[in-house]
Amino acid sequence: MLKTGSKRLISMVVLMVFMLSLSLVAGCGTADQPATAPADQPADTRTVIDQAGREVVLPMEVNRIATTWRPCTFLVFAVGAQSKLVGVDGGSTSTPFTKGVYPQIADVPQVGDKKHGINMEELVAAKPDVVCVWSGKGSEDMVKQLETQGIPTLVIIPESAEKMKEATLLLGDVLGCKDQAQKVIAYYDQVIADVTERLKDVPEADRKNVYLAGAQGVLSSCGSDFYQHFLIEKAGGVNVAAAMKGGWQNVSPEQIVSWDPDLIIADPYCKEGMEDVLKMNPGLKGLSAVKNNQLYSFPAIGQWSFPIPQSAMGILWLSKTMYPEQFEDMNIEETVNQYYQDFFGKNYTDLGPTDLEGKGIAKNINDAKE
């Protein structure tokens, strides 16, 4: 017991030292410029390979970037290049996180998004050096139109942890923010290693079964092909819906009863309250999670369940929620604030009303959802 306690202390110290070493990062300049371009290219351009494997010719120094969907906007923030945003996806100008960290975002034009289409003229008028687009499908027409306007596009696909890291490093490279990109990824890996270390003495049999209540309400969850599944795994939990495929899917109440999860955790996008669900499905009242009051909601600010480096905080929060004894020495509020202070120059708790305890699944808790 003493042994695991001291190990935990060591990992804590390592984490603290690591975080202190970051404390001067917040924001990134254009200082670290990439290596020189090959000889057969104009001197002021260079070629990068995007995540679809396309060769993209970019200006040597990218100072204007436009994003067309939310996770990508958050990735630009993650590498500290938010001041280079000249166009963002609809709605990203007013989330508590983006607004709180970078108030000037209010003046950045919204160019539409993946769901509702892109306003091409608005996007071109923003004169971006490069536009980040989502993977292939549904974006071909946009890529083609931008080509005629001489604007290069960068395909970003942060769909798994590996791809997300790759995307972060790629954006860091393109935007001249390699340093912060590497640090934010290193920190992400560090958190996962720390969580694994803390949980290594929790036997398989005691691992918590988690039901993630998802985007379509409490009666929907995500299978093993979404990033949220990975979050649960890395946080040391078992996703009861792992066998499902196809992202968010509706789940029957009977199925939930047969899974009988130890915890029910609501994704930031879940807008339903547990009380209403129980009223309509009294059969769910017998669930262990309901009887033991093991109902939680993800903190609504910062998109911790997105495939972005900031999801490190999501893993930490999930793990602490499932195994509070393993995290007794950690003050989650301090850790999260330190993280946001280091990478975004602002305390997390100053971004808006948040509930880091996350107790309960209330209807209105995620009204401030991003």
Next chain:
Amino acid sequence: MMPKNNKKVGLAFLLVVLTFCLSLFCGRYEIEPSRLVQLLKLAPAEWLNQADASVFYYIRLPRIILAMLVGASLSASGALFQGMFRNPLVSPDILGVSAGCCFGAAAGIILSSYVAYPYLIPLLAFIAGIIAMSLAYGIAAVSRGEPIVMLILAGMVVGGFFSAGLSFLKYMADPYEDLPAIVFWMMGGFYRANWDIVTDLLVTLLPCMILLCLLAWKINVLSLGDEEAAALGVNVRVFRLLLIGVATFMVAGSVSVTGTIGWVGLIIPHIARMLVGSDHKLVIPMSMLIGGAFVMLMDNLARCMTTSEIPISILTAALGTPFFAYLLIKGRGKEWG
């Protein structure tokens, strides 16, 4: 009576020209009116060399033309179906064409992972739309009963079948890549516009439109009912099939490029009929003109009202329906006897 109605068609034509000119000036990319006049004189070789010229010629202009074409063809085919089926509730997707197109597009989106043909999605959508209509027509032809009722029922059956197929494809689709792309496609809009699409559509739709105008008097005869039409010496089966074929081409062509755009094909023919009466020689061209102008206007709003795009179907429904209601209240309601 006649000359007055001809004048109305002339006015509608003027409206289309004016709307088109107005649309040229609308857009989120700021182009001064004086600069725009200069751009219009620019030689095609110069289009790509100047930033504002390339926006104007490669983003704005094809989009305006696409909106006009689609508006005109949806409205005209709506007018045709309403007239032929003698039913004011009919819209162009009555024979399951739209449902077929949506199914084809979804299949195309999923298959595009394996087939590298850039126009796979509209092509499959178009083909599936035609297949849907052929099925509906085939079912109606071999079934016993009043042909028009059978056609409408068969259309519902085929539409329902393809909708189920679409739901199945959505269920099976990859949630990261395919599903959002399918949902996005279904929403409909003109943001896909480029010259390839516009020229393809022009080649498909223009002959159909001309043919429809030329055959309009047959619709008058067909709308009298099968027996009367036959008594007047019109080969009902041949002409009905021909007209349905033409309209299906127009609907499938439009939907396969822009997705489903609601209400246009239902409302515009009514407006046209309220203006010029029930003679299809006038109703068809009038529907085309008003439809083209209406959709161009709605798309101007979709493009220009906010920095993001507003889905076009929201606008066509939200602005089209109150106007339609106004006409219903004000109108004399004589057109449908």
